[in-house]
Amino acid sequence: MSNLSQTISPPQAEPRSNPLREGLLIERTPAPAIMVIFGASGDLTRRKLIPALYNLALERLLPIGFTVVGFARHDETDESFRSKMRDAVNEFSRRTPVDDAVWDSFSQGVFYVKGDFTNSDDYNGLSDRLTTLDGQRGTLGNRMYYLATPPDFYDDIIEQIGQHDLNHGSDNSWQRIIVEKPFGHDLDSADHLNKVVNNVFDERDVFRIDHYLGKETVQNIIAFRFANGVWEPIWNRQYVDHVQITVAESIGIETRGGYYEETGALRDMMQNHLMQLLTMVAMEPPVALTADPVRDEKVKVLHAVRPIDPRHVEEFTVRGQYTAGYSDGEAVPGYREEEKVDPHSLTETFVALKLFIDNWRWAGVPFYLRTGKRMPRRVSEIAIQFKRAPHLLFNADVADELDPNVLALGIQPNEGIALTFGVKVPGPMMNLRSVHMGFEYGTAFNVQSPDAYERLLLDAMLGDSTLFTRRDEVAAAWNIMTQIRAGWERQTVDEIPTYEAGTWGPEDADRLLKKDGRTWREP
């Protein structure tokens, strides 16, 4: 049984405020620290972490003395590691080419320690190097550990950090850990990992990352809901007919066959990204936009999600698997033909859910969520469909022309907000037509949004966990998913519904809505 109770940590001492910061756009920078990346030779480090840190350096958001230590098994020197990371920045940064002067300054603080994640002696070497760097770089014992390794190593690394006392430092210093998803693969494993990490780190120092929360458009859901008085009065069961959340990918599983076989769409996407979107759109206004008040409200939503009885899972869930088809004009193989995939695999590459949130605000309003690979296009969207007007004054033919009012919040790639409503077609007759009023971020703010990792790394350095997932939040989301999986396992099927690559999922997904008299949007 999961422990859903929440440990409230005592507040950390606020850093002394800097009067010179008043009025500047950058309100504060983090204290100098060493960021230790476990798995420094991996893809995440090259594609996301180092480019994000370099972009923060370009934006002058890193503290003077900021230091990175890569820790991995490969043979590297400081110089060779820096050289590889420079190549990575050139390839993956949103701002290229690399600015020589800024890179040279930043890379003076980049170091490498060779080590095996399970070898205790190697952590002694790491510890010595960190102490030396504190003296050279003025980093005051502040540490941010980043687990960029396969999850199999999480337990070992966290335990070694604890055994070598790397989770403690001098007074006023801090030691934090960032854990990448997947955070467990079911409720039991998530509970286990929570226990392991909380044995070594206080909950306030644990930052479980879901990069979706670092996206500007996801944060804008909070701004849109709580900065505008017009929406809140209608954001409830009185006015909302239903909500659709779609996170569609056009790509297949690429080279991740082995991983995906063990995971599937439910664990890979639904448990984290879609549940985060669900909580952002459904939560009550928090008392403050700080870590615990926001996460308290998100957790309440997850606890209010009506459990899906494993015996009735087919009424509320649809899974599917893509077969060969076309994507972006190219013929693509089916899932079972992909590398490292069992030719008889029953792993789902698509999942659709119908959820209810049993609270006063949302009682009776269905939330339809779907995610899948090899869908017609890459798109993420939340659509709030409002109830029709209670009594239409127009004749039936005219009224049929009208679509319901829909408020669509585009997450990616169309970042913006659109509202559909009916208007009169000019002319002598009362003809109606639905029109679309759109706001696009690009047209209002012609600036490049920071990458999600930039925002999240900076927040973690500042100790702000608002955009990170709390222990009880992870457990609550897994609780929902675990019941669904239990239901699927009861079904003992030897086939899974399929859909052709390049389509919006299996027919069962359409039936899930059709039986309620609704249809999926095509975002």
Next chain:
Amino acid sequence: MSAPQTHRISISADGQRVVTIDQIVNELSRVWADISTEVEQQTGEIPIRTSILTLIIIARGESQIRVAHETLHELVEQLPSRVIVVEVSPEDSAFDASVAGHCRLHSGPRTPCYEVIELHTPPDRIKAVPSLLAQLELSGIPSAMWWVGQIDFEADEFKRLAATADRVIIDSSRFDSALDTFASFDSFLRHNDSLCSGTDLAWARIVRWREAIAQAFDHPETIELLPAIEAIEIGFDSTAEAQALLLLGWLASRLKWSLDSAQREGSTLHIRARNASGGPIDVHLLRQSSTGVGLRSIRILAREKERNARISVRVRAENILVTSVEWPGVPRQDRVDRLPAPRLSDLIGQELLVRSHDEQYHDALAFVVTVVAELGRSHEAAS
């Protein structure tokens, strides 16, 4: 990327009658109808106009008008706006207006669009302009007024035009004698505090310096020494005295310093101030013979008993800004940042992004005004 879609229609004044709002609004509607059709034909999308402010630009004479037009297109692509350019032309010119819509077609989904209304007026008709501006400003969103050149803050024309905007942006670096005008601008802002706020692009030019200095004091070791600053030296290019004074004004106002004395000796300003505890602070502002248009360096010494810190921010070749922090027990830490030569559009855009009432600027300006007054007194006493 294709060229902007621009439609320009001139509306002439009818004899002595001033161009009417209806004429301008009707022409604007026609322009957007044409542009919408054209963009839809080319891209299949209806262009979306988003405005986040009304920007009014006041430009006198050919060179200012040219600067205004060069800057506004760069600016509104960052901050989509309705732009109203008030072009004050020679005596014998006609009072007329023109409107234009612009949509820049990108390959992606973004098609930022904005509109420009030009009001061409001879000097004797400028009195009529505020009544037009009041109706042409978009309702419900802020308005900002950028004066491209020299301003007579005492003139009725300035007061009436400035009263139509929420924010006035000046550029004291374009003034014949910036220091002499600070007191007038400060006085204007004090008297109109509830109506509008103001800022100076000389202030915008030192943002990166303020950020670098503030960041050097973010460190737990150095922030403790903020009250213990005892000496400052600021080097600046010959045309950037206003920036140097505003930087000092910012430090002084944030740290609650008061002015003791100020005197000029050749190319150096010697200023003595006191911190909140009464401790003395020696400041030297050094005019350099360099040909740039900005600050060159700032060195700060803070000392308290056994602890001390030296902080410097300086320009290195090729637009590089180096921040150095030294305190006992740790080797000097340097950080290098790119300091690109700022375009006017970047400076204005940056100012429009900060909250409308810039208290820090007003406070810094107030300190500078006291320094300028003290310089005047010491000069009189010496002569």
